[in-house]
Structures are given as C-alpha cells and as structure tokens.
Amino acid sequence: MLLTGKIHKFKDNIDTDQIIATEHCNSSDPQVLKQYCLAAAKPEFWQIVDNGDMIFGGKNFGCGSSREHAPLAIKGCGISLVVAESFARIFFRNCINIGLPIMICPQAVQAAQNNDKAQVDLGKGEITVGNRRFQAQPFPQFMQGIIQSGGLLEYISQQNEQGGTG
C-alpha cells in the first residue's frame, strides 16, 4: 500500500500524557479524542492535520501510560502512519493491535523537516522524503499477520475461524 502525506515532526520522548491527557480518556471514540490529540505538545495540531498526514517522532515515542486512547486519538486525526526513531513498547503494541501503521526508521526521521511530503510503501517498508529513500526496519512475520488482519482481535477472529489461535 502506498501512502502520501505531509509530515508533522515531533521531538524525543513524546509521552502519552502529551498525546492525550487523562481528563479526556472518558471517551474511547477516536472522533472525540482527536480534538485533544497532542494538545500538550502542539495545541493546534488537531486543527492543522489533514487526512493522510504522518507523524514523525523522535526516540521513545509514546512513553508512559498503557492508555490505548493515545493511538486512538492519533488514528482519529486521520494520521496514516507514525514513524519514529524508537517507540515505547506498550504504545508500539497498542498501535499494532488497533491497526495503526507504524515504522521504526531513525534515518528518515532525522532527514525529515516539519511539513515535508513523504511517500511510503507500507509493504516494502520504504520511506521517501523529498528525493531521499530510506528503508524502515521490517516487521517480523508474526506482527505482519496482525497488521494485515487490521488489528489483534480481527487476527484472533480469523485464526479462530481457521481453527486455532496459533
């Protein structure tokens, strides 16, 4: 799948409180959550983001709480992909589990500027920023299965239909 979008760049250690404050975790509806998405880091974010845009984060993106509201808020904003130098592990698995595409690619993040256009081949893990192409770390087969199913529960449902959860 080919994605094209504008890059919104963020610094290192963007934590889940900055992505969605607890006071807004009373809802798990992405359409509600999106209004508060990344408010502590960039208050105007939800208004300037366009459908299909991408987040490029630094190291340890999504550190902190286990709240799934964080990737749900990002998904609600229409973000098509989150690329980071590294992810905090609970946020990382939450993204995989809810079917929000993510990639680890420090070189692409370092090369990208805010508002740059990126083109990404999700299948090949290729990220093109301007005229430079970067190869993201490939996901293990196991995770690709979950991503391709659209999320963990879809994956489990499909496995059950095929007779086992692996």
Added chain:
Amino acid sequence: MSLTFAEKVISAQAGEEKRAGEFVFAPVSKIMANELSGYVSIKQFAKYGFEKVFDPDRIILVPSHNVPNKDVVTAEHAQTLRRFAREQHIFHYYELGQMGIEHALLPEKRLILPGDLVVGGDSHTCTYGALGAFSVGMGSTDIAAAMATGKVWLRVPETIRVECTGELQPFVTAKDLVLWLISTLGVDGSLYQTLEMTGPAVSGLDMEARLTMCNMAVEAGAKTGVICVDQTTREFYSEYGIGEEQYAVFHSDPEAACSAHIHLDVQELTPVVAAPYSPDNVKPVKDLSAAEKVPVDQVVIGSCTNGRIQDLRQAAYILGRNKVAPGVRVIVIPATQNIYLQAVREGLIEQFIEAGAVVSTPTCGPCAGLHSGVLAAGEVAVSTTNRNFVGRMGHPGSKVYLASPYVAAATAVKGEIACPTEVVTCC
C-alpha cells in the same frame, strides 16, 4: 543452554524453549484491569462477539483510577467493570471499601505468585516483578484478547542486569535508588528489555522497597523489572501460608546472555528528586536546596509507587514531629484499605492530620491528574508518584518533582524542596 529469568518464565508458559527476540503466543497466569483501561477492553470484548472469559478465576478487576467516582462518566466506567465481573462470575473484583490501588492491592492479597506470567491494563503492572513474576503492562485490546483466549503475543525480551552493591544511608530509600537507576539508563535506556535487579543492596531491601523499585522500571522504558525469588520473597508468601511448592522459582543462569551489565554502588547515594519534565532528570536534593530553592504548592504522598505502610511510616516520622508549612497543601493516600486501617491503628493518620495534611481513601487520582489533587497553571508539586511529564498532574504549565516519602514530607514542612535532615535529626 543458559537462559535468563524472562526466557525461563516465557518458555515454561509456552511449553517450548524461547529465546530473546523470538515471538510467541503464550498462555497467561493472571490478567488485571482497572476501570480506565478495562471499560475499553470490555467494549472490545463485546464488539468482537466474545461471550465468556477464558477463566474467571484468572482475571482480577480493580476500579482504582477514578474512585470514588468523580462524575457520571467515570461512574459508568466503574459500572461497566462491576457488571462485567458479575456476568462473567469474576470472583477477584474489588469494590470500593475492599479495594486499593491495583499494584499495591494485588501483592498485598498475594494474588500474584512467583513464576506467574501476568498482563495488566496499566503500565505499572511491572511492579509484580518484585515478587519474581514476569509481569507486563499492556493496552486495552491486548487485555480483551487475553480475557477471551487466555493468551498474549509477546516478544521475548533481552535482559539488562543491574547489580547494586553497598549500603543505603539513612533517609535514602528504594525510591532514590530507582530514580538514580533511571537517570543512569535514561528514559529509553531499557526499551523492550527486562531490568533484572540484583546484588547485596537489592537483597537487603524489604518487599515494599522492592515493589517501589520494580514499579518504576517502565520509566526507563523497560518491558518489566524483576527481582528474583530469595528468602525475603519466600517469607512474604509463607506469612500467608503459601509454601514454595505452590509457586515456580526461576533464576537467570549465571552464564545467560544479557544485553548489558550495570553496576551501581549505592554507598554515596543521597536523597534525590526527578525534576520536570522527565523521570530521568534526577538531581540530589542537597544541590537543589542549596542553589535554587524550589517553593512548592502541593505535596502528594501515596500511589502505586509509594503508598504502602512503610512509606507512610517514613512520612509520619517527619510529619509527626513537625507542621506543614503555611500555604502548602499535603495529600496523603494510603494505597489500600488495609494499609489505611493499619495506619489508623499505628496512629499515623492522627499525626498526618495534626500536622495539617489531608488523608484520602485509596485512589490513583492525583498521580495522573484525574481528580483529588489536580494542579493549576504554574503550580509546583512534590510527589511520591512515578511520572512528572508535562501536564501529568493537571495543567501543562504545572510542574511535578518526584521524590521519596522522606523528601516529600520534609518538603511539606519546609515549604520548599528539602532534605529530611533539614527538618529532623538522623533516625
């Protein structure tokens, strides 16, 4: 072949040998959820057509974040959890009146055993590593899937071994030690890995201090923290009539491959704080109090990190001999009903109230800026909790310093960040 603790627990659960870096769908021993993560899990569980949980006795539900409920929405979240527990015949549901902050309650009730593989809908689920369990925080969809199937997907983590030698000085606690460890590693210093804490300084810690250590492993990015079973662990369970034949003991083989070895000599460690806005921004209190004087508006003593009886005793050691400084609000929160009762019986609560503090029923409220202690713009708090991110306890313009109960109590008395020795003579 030599294996780490994490590799041994996961291999035992999976029924085949698994090494760091491999993926596995492993059966879980226990699943924990609170109402904040749990209401989303229960919605997911229903949405995908699951009708029955795989085993009601392995699921533990604790409303702890927004209790007593602060508004209609949070009341509905708690109600969702309560109804689910009733419908699914989940015995381990802990209602207001019997509950506590989850990571204090589960160890207190001995619901987690050494060798268990535990998943919880809260990032501080890593706390139970102090009990010799492999215990990891996860999101709501993971918890829904685990409740339905009894399994989780896991990447077997690498292990960083931390050896702590030396002896902690008076007024220096496990909180100071773990903050120092986080500053040594950095907040992403152990991403995806297990922090295995060993050495004589760790062996010398009581179980309460160990729970504090493992609680904050996630603040260094770790998947979990662990302190393997020893005599202290055995006694913790034998007090409850639980013998070693009832649980599994795993130790890393001495030759097992680790991604890093770290050595900390705790001898010279003095009381520290983590300054805003990162748990690894650690500074000795004496440097702060000498150089820049940090006046505070609020002090919080409690949470899954430091709300246990030993923590309250430490705070009372200082507050029992002093008064809270004018203009400072002090909130003390025993982490469970049992701890609360014990604090009443020991006279600690009386000391807190006489000093000018308020005492709350168990709740996670102020730690995550949910309720009962939310900060306004520009306010500064010293808190025994685990995170000091931007806006963590309220307004994005507020500031949180993380500290031990001793430092928090001394700060309450001085009205600015202070060393315990500034307000009491050595214990």
